[in-house]
Amino acid sequence: MDKKVKLKHAIVALIVTNLITAVAVSVLPIPFFGGKRIVSKVEYDFLKKYEKMFRVENIVTNSYVDKQNIDEKKMIDGAITGMVDAIGDPYTVYLDKKQFEELLTQTRGTYGGVGIVVGEKDGKLTVVAPIEGSPAEKAGIRSGDIILKVDGKEITARDIDKAVTMMRGKEGTKVVLTIYREGKGVKNYELIRDVIVLKTVKNKVLSDNIGYIRISSFDENTFKEFENAIDELQKKNIKGLVLDLRDNPGGLLEASVNIADMLLPQGTIVYTIDNNGKKEVWKSDSKNIGIPLVVLVNEGSASASEILAGAIRDFKAGTLIGTKTFGKGLVQNVIDLKDGTGVKVTIARYYTPKGECIQGKGIIPDIIYDMPKELKDKEVSIDNDPQIKKALEILKSKI
Structure with a gap:
């Protein structure tokens, strides 16, 4: 010694x-x-x-x-960061004061940035989904795009939280993302940061009295927004429901589970198993909206949206249409270290009601129905969306 x-x-x-x-x-x-x-x-x-x-x-x-x-404090923070990074899980990270505050802001529903949710896929930093109405979506950034650089600095899958911090910032400031898209090559996107307000639920009545609800992510307000949307649609006497989870990157588990409870019969919604083999179960009661349901998913549907989609599939409470989901079956917990910093750590894997862990695999829909290639990089209205039209076709056969 x-x-x-x-x-x-x-x-x-x-x-x-x-x-x-x-x-x-x-x-x-x-x-x-x-x-x-x-x-x-x-x-x-x-x-x-x-x-x-x-x-x-x-x-x-x-x-x-x-x-x-x-700077002794920087040395200590660096040592802690290195210790956590050495685990090799891109979702387990030490959060400095700025990163911790930004994470809390995101779950509250507003922050300054470009509106991109990222994840690790095949060792690359991948766009899970651009947030609806954000600078990133308006610029044409899409789910599946690979982020190579932020403001000229190379970024890897191990730098998820660093990348998020670099992309966020004061409204009106500029950030340049270097993006690789399969079949398109590398392109720089110059984005102007904006205040990202996450209104996560929108609804509409489609033809033949079929309701439509889109959930863009799951934050603290999502469940209440969903309740209000269902109430509004039921007052219009809808006969079926299209639930759109495409490009939904996930968010709070609690919001996803509460929504599932409104859609499912009594039973297990999801369960998790931690590193000690401890099992935690979330269940639904017998009350539900009781109308035919179709769920739209794609490669941008991840995490909490996969929990909801997986439960609906296993209960056979609705028909899943679209393409295979992202495949994030890990649960993170954020621990406040009481000095303005925190640790986000993967604490468990989650399993669908039938016991499937979809980590790295995703969920295959009941009906595989991809968007036509010529429409994939374009804004498509609800009325002209081929996948929504397919959902209506399926619902009409159930009503």
Whole structure:
């Protein structure tokens, strides 16, 4: 053990390992400022485990030529970031103050940025979906696009949260994204950031008294918006419902589960299993809207939207139409570290009611019906959307 181990490190060890205990522990001598200090075995093991990190910090702070430029807080944050990144899961990250605040802002429903939800696919930083009405959508960025650079800086799948931070910013400021699209090549998109207000639910009555609801993502307001949309449509005596989850990147599990409860009969909506094998189950009651249902999905439907779609499929409560979904079957938890920072960590895998984990696989619809190639990169109105027309065709046969 390095004889220059500082007192503060020992104090940190005491705090981190929660050494307050009601039982006696064995003690060991540890080299300390040229002498020895008696510590508990737990504390000794902790210091031994992180000895190398302490030694490197000591070497750098005492040897670096521009010692006055050393920022100890940045070093600590860097060490924590590296420790979390070493897990190799792009969804498990340490969030600094800016990143943590931005994540909280997103779940509240408003933030400044370009309106892109990203994910990791085949080792690449991939656009899960542009947010409806955002600068990204207006510029023509699409689900499946691969982000190579942000403002000229190369970005990889391991940099998801860094990329999100770089793309967000003050309304009216500029950011340049370098995008690769299969069959189209590489293109730079110059975007002007805007205030992204997430109105996540919209509704309309289509032909033959069939209701239409589109959910663009799941945030704190989505369930209430969905309830209001259903109430509004039922007052117009709809006979069936098209639920559009295309390019829905997901969001809050609770919002997805609450909506599923309104659509499904009694039973299991979804369950998760954590690293200890603990199972947590979300269930629906017997009350539901009780009308024929068709759900539209595509490769941009991910996470919480896949939970909803998977439950509807397994219950046979509706017909899924479209293309295979994104395939994100992991659950993250955000832990507030009480100093303005946080950790987002993958805590479990989720499973559909029939026990399928769709991580990396996605959900295959009951009816595979892709958008025609000539329409894929174009804005298509609800009335002229081929997939919606297919959904209406299926619903009319059920009514």
